[in-house]
Amino acid sequence: MPFFDKLAETTTRGIARRSSRRGFLGVLGAALAGTAGLPLLPVARASTAPASEVPPQSTGNPMDPGDPTTCDYWRYCGIDGFLCSCCGGSQNACPPGTEMSPLTWVGTCRNPADGLNYVISYNDCCGKSSCGRCICNRNEDDRPVYRPSANNDIDWCIGTSNNVYNCSTAVILGLATE
Amino acid sequence: MKILTSTLLAVALMITGLAQAEFEPEPVGVTETLPSEYPDHWVMIHDFSFFHMMEGEVLVVDPLAEDIAGQYRGMMPASFTAAYRYGNVRNEHYVMETYYSRGSRGGERTDMVTIWDPASLEVSAEIIIPSKRITGMPKLIAASLIGADQKFVGVYNFAPGQSVSIVDLENRKFVGEVATSGCGFVIPNGNRSFTSICQNGSFLTSHLDDDGELKDTTRSDVLFDAENDPIFEGAAFAHDGIAHFPKFSGEILPLDVSGEEIKGLETWWLTAEGERNWRPGGINVATVDSTGTGYFLMNPEGGEGTHKDGGAEVWAYDLGAGKRTGRVELATWGLSIGTTGTGDNRLLIVTNADLGIDVYRLPGGEHVQTMSAGQTPFMAHGTH
Structure with missing residues (x-):
């Protein structure tokens, strides 16, 4: 059976069983592994895997745990877009030849290593068209576009040479204060 | 020469073969058209082309057709996270879109309202607007037709200053820009007004005259909790x-x-x-x-x-x-x-x-x- 048919069958059966949304997304996430560019943008929360069969990546810092090429990475709690870690950049740097937007929105994510909340700046990388890898959409604390400082739907390539969107980063600005 | 003769002979035999299969010679250069008035169940599907955003498109689709040829009736390009509206007063498609002189690596940006003829699916007009329309995920009210006569379309700008570009669709011209500081989007109301949603939970209403120029604005009380x-x-x-x-x-x-x-x-x-x-x-x-x-x-x-x-x-x-x-x-x-x-x-x-x-x-x-x-x-x- 062709892969895409199998995907449709398993996801439909998942819904029919009224499995949890997490479970449903888990099916999609599992199916995504090994398929670059399968378009799952709006439901990719906590489910996307790297686009190839590679070992989990690490930051190398035990206080910054997780794999920055997966949507589960703690800093990505409010990110929406292609992960720069899969695009030639990293969780806090843009791919070569792109330009980081100086403007963006900020959110707060909890670091499981120390249990503290950190302010995260979701800067987009700009100047080349969509990276197209490791799509990730998580919406904790996201608010509508008319509240731009709390919204991840906006193409934040603003204040750059042009607003062509390539990928998204998650830069730690510091500890969040209560 | 001998090769050429053989080739001509082969071609002649092929033509003869076609004639025997009773094919009439077919005209070259035929382009299909659509009915001016679409069957009312047809639908315009906006493929946002998220993985290569410069190549978005609006498809004209018959959702009841049983085969691909019947379903897919035509398309209009809709470049870079475009907005789309159909206008039934003048029976036109409106695409609010962005082009770059260097394509997917940028260059000079040009924003426009592109007007498409529904039958030919050819461009009827393009109206250049300020290069600041919002780009990002699609929202229904990022651009809206204003007035029962659909004389104007308002296009929401975010650069990050907020405003709305007013385009006169009747006279095919850009009218001007209405500042909506702290508020976004275009909700048409009345015949010559539009309303924007403000980040504190209130609404800003901008009133236009018959030329599309701003007359005045009014602001509502806070009507919802924008944070919670x-x-x-x-x-x-x-x-x-x-x-x-x-x-x-x-x-x-x-x-x-x-x-x-x-x-x-x-x-x-x-x-x-x-x-x-x-x-x-x-x-x-x-x-x-x-x-x-x-x-x-x-x-x-x-x-x-x-x-x-x-x-x-x-x-x-x-x-x-x-x-x-x-x-x-x-x-x-x-x-x-x-x-x-x-x-x-x-x-x-x-x-x-x-x-x-x-x-x-x-x-x-x-x-x-x-x-x-x-x-x-x-x-x-x-x-x-």
Whole structure:
């Protein structure tokens, strides 16, 4: 059976069983592994895997745990877009030849290593068209576009040479204060 | 020479063979056209082309056709996270889009309203607008037709200063820019006004004159809690001039947009007290069909952060009464909804989690078929 048919069958059966949304997304996430560019943008929360069969990546810092090429990475709690870690950049740097937007929105994510909340700046990388890898959409604390400082739907390539969107980063600005 | 002779002989034999199969010579250079008035169940599917945003497109689709040739009737390019509107007064397609002189690596940016003829699917006109229209995920009210005569289209700008570009569609010209500081989007109200949603939960209404110039503005009280329970950037626009804006929680803020001044009405809930786990969610979560029935995409596991996750069912409402009239259990998890058609051909169009299109008949919700319409078909627009 062709892969895409199998995907449709398993996801439909998942819904029919009224499995949890997490479970449903888990099916999609599992199916995504090994398929670059399968378009799952709006439901990719906590489910996307790297686009190839590679070992989990690490930051190398035990206080910054997780794999920055997966949507589960703690800093990505409010990110929406292609992960720069899969695009030639990293969780806090843009791919070569792109330009980081100086403007963006900020959110707060909890670091499981120390249990503290950190302010995260979701800067987009700009100047080349969509990276197209490791799509990730998580919406904790996201608010509508008319509240731009709390919204991840906006193409934040603003204040750059042009607003062509390539990928998204998650830069730690510091500890969040209560 | 001998080779040439052999080749000519072979070609002659092939032509003879064709004649024996009774083919008439076919004309070269034929291009199809569409009917000027589309069958009312046709639908415009906006493929956002999220993985290569410069190549977005709006497809003209017959959702009841059984084969690909019948379903896919034509397309219009819609470059870089474009906005789309169909205008039934002049029977035109409007695409608000962005081009770069160096394509996918930037260069000089040009924003425009591109007007398409529905029959030829050729460009009728293009009107250059300030290069600051908002780019990002699609929102229904990022651009809206203003006035019963649809004389103007307003295009929301975010650069990050906020404003609305006013384009005179009748005279095919850019009129000017209306500042909407602290407020965004274009909700048409009355005949010459539009309203923007402000980040503190109030609304800013801009009043235009007949030339599209700003006359004055008015600001409402705070009508919703923009931090704890904000409204979505889209509504079920009922035929009586009431726009029913869902909040993240499932409560509805009805806004009377029939006059030049808007008015907030008494709120109501999509859900009963015992079913507040159901919340609206998705890309476009609310729509209205040609009878005025409202539809909302509902997630049974709603909560903080689920407002873009889509849903398992679409719930139908008598919007005037604030009463649920039906539930459509989706064949596949839905991400975005739209409607099209009249009478027996009323259809619910759902972008599903596989990014295919599911077609359901209304009001019963019978699943007609699943079809393909581009890679990321985020929005569906009927002509009704």
